[in-house]
Amino acid sequence: MTSNKIPVTVLSGYLGSGKTTVLNHVLNHRHGLKIAVIVNDLSEVNIDASLIKEGGGLSRIDEKLVEMSNGCICCTLREDLLVEVEKLAKENRFDYILIESTGVGEPVPVAQTFSYMDEEQGIDLSQLCRLDCMVTVVDAYRFWHDFSSGESLLERNQAVGEDDTRDVVDLLIDQIEFCDVLLLNKCDMLADDELDELEGVLRKLQPRAKLIRTVDGKVEPLDILNTGLFDFEEASRSAGWIKEMETPVHTPETEEYGISSFVYERVKPFHPQRLMGWMEEWPAEIVRAKGTIWLASRNDIGQSLSQAGPSIQFGPAGHWLAALPREEREALLSEEPEAVENWDDRYGDRINKVVFIGIDLERERLIAELDACLLTEGEMLQDWSRLPDPLPGAEQMGSTGAVL
Numbered sequence: 001m002t003s004n005k006i007p008v009t010v011l012s013g014y015l016g017s018g019k020t021t022v023l024n025h026v027l028n029h030r031h032g033l034k035i036a037v038i039v040n041d042l043s044e045v046n047i048d049a050s051l052i053k054e055g056g057g058l059s060r061i062d063e064k065l066v067e068m069s070n071g072c073i074c075c076t077l078r079e080d081l082l083v084e085v086e087k088l089a090k091e092n093r094f095d096y097i098l099i100e101s102t103g104v105g106e107p108v109p110v111a112q113t114f115s116y117m118d119e120e121q122g123i124d125l126s127q128l129c130r131l132d133c134m135v136t137v138v139d140a141y142r143f144w145h146d147f148s149s150g151e152s153l154l155e156r157n158q159a160v161g162e163d164d165t166r167d168v169v170d171l172l173i174d175q176i177e178f179c180d181v182l183l184l185n186k187c188d189m190l191a192d193d194e195l196d197e198l199e200g201v202l203r204k205l206q207p208r209a210k211l212i213r214t215v216d217g218k219v220e221p222l223d224i225l226n227t228g229l230f231d232f233e234e235a236s237r238s239a240g241w242i243k244e245m246e247t248p249v250h251t252p253e254t255e256e257y258g259i260s261s262f263v264y265e266r267v268k269p270f271h272p273q274r275l276m277g278w279m280e281e282w283p284a285e286i287v288r289a290k291g292t293i294w295l296a297s298r299n300d301i302g303q304s305l306s307q308a309g310p311s312i313q314f315g316p317a318g319h320w321l322a323a324l325p326r327e328e329r330e331a332l333l334s335e336e337p338e339a340v341e342n343w344d345d346r347y348g349d350r351i352n353k354v355v356f357i358g359i360d361l362e363r364e365r366l367i368a369e370l371d372a373c374l375l376t377e378g379e380m381l382q383d384w385s386r387l388p389d390p391l392p393g394a395e396q397m398g399s400t401g402a403v404l
């Protein structure tokens, strides 16, 4: 690296996955680097004090809930992190900063802290540091249990506050879908074929990251230090569902362990009640679904669907370009050649496009079931705004439905 910015690696991963174990291992094998360690205040600090003494440093900071621009509630170390990292970087004593994020924290806001100027505090960490690698530690033993538990952090007494409504599975997915390296830890606790299947699923959820199996956090330190792997744009687009959206054709039969994915795509709206009925009987073999839904009863506004295990989120995502006034629409279209390319003569950009990732997916059956939830030819000719709409977010919609 030519710059003298201090490199930073961030360890994320759910509570108990093995972050501190990885940290201790790396400090024990640090190739002579002077490493400053930042941990969150809630984690029990089991970090070997003797490892920090020789030229290293240890800081503790506090976590906090924030609302992201997309309305999601996230837990982040942001404020304290800014101040602490700035201080450490300016001390000029360290070669590296290693951060153990909170087990209930999402990685995106941490990465943003390093990528953008903070207006409030006037700190621009990107001038002082270089975010080198986002690492997510996954507990191989607990993964399926946590993924399918249906529990919230509040139910587990792990919430950051009373208004922390996040589900455990959503946190797991956020951590997996945004990283450069996935450490599949506690591999000693699973049989080989179980590990192979889990690795297959993780690779499908996160195809870009380097996946490394570990026992007791024993990773080669240079696999997570000075890697040069982090890139904000790339990390933001690295989730398996995004890759699947971008790659048109797939051959699920060839997948090992029955892990497969496909995109459901139709230029015809869903009947809200029938779609609701289908979603209520959500097929267990779908591990992850994500995409955009065109609901006949909400013809102006596209809906977003995001599912991971038993957690299903559904609600308004934004106006269809086709529903905007002509001038606004044309201005936006000139910036989005892709939308022009896929423009439907009659319905514009309205579309149902959802990625499904799962194990032993019966693709044809699922497609037939979803097709049966679309409007029939007869319903296409009726007034869509009168359709009963029991799906979440309906109260925010006016009755604007109309065929173009």
Ligand SMILES: Nc1nc2c(ncn2[C@@H]2O[C@H](COP(=O)(O)OP(=O)(O)OP(=O)(O)O)[C@@H](O)[C@H]2O)c(=O)[nH]1
Binding pocket: 013, 014, 015, 016, 017, 018, 019, 020, 021, 022, 043, 044, 046, 102, 103, 185, 186, 187, 188, 189, 214, 215, 216, 217
């Ligand atoms: N069997 C087994 N146990 C492990 C492994 N790695 C870590 N552990 C144990 O798992 C427990 C949790 O590990 P930690 O490193 O404290 O996990 P953490 O992610 O830092 O936990 P929080 O700070 O609570 O978020 C400890 O008892 C570790 O000894 C492993 O590969 N196999």
